[in-house]
Amino acid sequence: MEEVSSSLPVIDLREFEDLDNSVKAYQKLRETCEEWGCFRIINHPIPLELMSEMKAIVRSLLDLPAKIKNQNTNDTVGRGYVAPSPANPLYESLGLYDFGSTEAVRSFCDQLNASPHQREIIEKYAGAIHELIKNIQQKLAKSMGLEAYSFKGHWPCQFKIIKYSFNPQQVGSLGVPTHTDNGFLTILQDDENVGGLEVMNKNGEFVPIDPSPGTFLVNLGDIAKAWSNGRLCNVMHRVLCKEATIRISIASFLLGPKDEVVEAPQEFVDSEHPRLYAPFNHDDYWKERLSKNLRAGEVLELLRVNI
Template sequence: MGTSSVPVIDLEDFPSQSDKLIEACEEWGCFRVVNHRIPAALMEAMKAVVRALLDLPPEIKRRNAGVSAGSGYVSPTKVNPLYEGLGLYDIASTEAVRSFCSQLDASPHQRETILNYSEAVHELAMDIGGKIAESMGLSRDLFNEWVCQFRINKYSFTRETVGLPGVQIHTDNGLLTILQDDENVGGLEVMDKTTGVYVPVDPMPGSFLVNLGDLATVWSNGRFYNVKHRVQCLEATVRFSIALFMLGPKQAAVEAPQELVDDEHPRLYVPINSEEYKKLRLSTGMRAGEALALFRSGSS
């Protein structure tokens, strides 16, 4: 199975696609979006910037300090020796984006590209979040104040690493992730909810892949599937990707809206602070959704 197995959502075809969107959230925990209005030229320009930034000397990349757990530069580790990434915590903040650019000595052209892309992909995140909420009969403004973290990723694959994982099996910790994957290099796989088998998600140029994370399961009162995924090394090459993570509200905890809770669907999870949840996952190593069990209603 390949790309055709993952649902494809046309963002210009709403509300006609509402049922298909919710089914994708429940059964797949991921889907591709097309007709997203981010120009192909901007996507290509951003990929060129990503290559340049991740090819910088280590001493410059280490200036990318995080303001939140896991939000800055991540160097290769024993667990993920083929991976490194750069990031910034709040992509909606122009000040934060400019600080990210300054940390890495970005050129004026690179700055312009990063600022334009950041604005466009944040608008896309709000649109997708709004369509999910509307499709469930809720206000499309529910996610407007949620923090969105930005991360650019590099996988350095060699002949010796073919067949090995590029990054460990995991779920994402937030509500959703919007991924511009490498249109030339595959390797991303998602776990089929029913069979537990990993399904290749082949590149689809011009689209974005959306994954649902642990807090999507919490917010939907257990309806949405927090999809496990991994990246496998298929060939000796370098793979890049660009990701936005919708983490959680800046102040309030994440919990299921009251409209999704009733006698037949009791509240499954206690409210969760997204930042504390992220720290818990990092400190315990429970990165594949296991930590959610600690927040089940009635658990001790």
């Protein structure tokens, strides 16, 4: 597909607090999520110093010896340490499942022998991102007309801290193939110096996302599309190797309800908008994606209701 140049929508979080601009802000948020499923946020509450400190710690953790990184384990494949592989030699990541849990954050730090300073910054960052990700989820519900909507059950949030080791021979190759995220939404602290992320627009064209220090990117995933009864866009995206250097990113995923099924609220279902997807469990959905190696929303289509 041909690469195009286009500006990604920007959502200013301060506008939601301004009575004169809040209606337009919510309208823009909804339209952006329906059209793009991806946007940049500015004027967020997370201090730039904390973002910078967290990136430095992430880099140091990913530079640890393999013996220590392999201690980052999880009961489910793909949620702990992922080492470079023949299939994806440029990519490695460390994982923390459910960073809204203080116990889970401390266990992650224990696995990697984190120092007291590293633990302090990781806990601060996890707490700040957890508040931000839930805030955006609620704003999105309100933008769609659900003024006081309550998301049922516990929605785990997952960290994935990622290192791409790009070299001259691999410039132009994929660091991560085209995919959608399996959860509700993702907040990404992208590398502020090294580009490579591209998102697909409605025309099927890849749009390069240039670095923008001090901002976050938000992507909507498969759960958002199912929850909205197909209204929201689960954006397809990829990472390309653009230059021979190390690229670091911090992805925070709001997944799906752990003990409740994913289904569209009744407000999104009527005679003109029949229910598109059968209710499903997020963990089962995620495992199905992994087992079938279907990473671009194909499993969601298997759950379509026959009308």
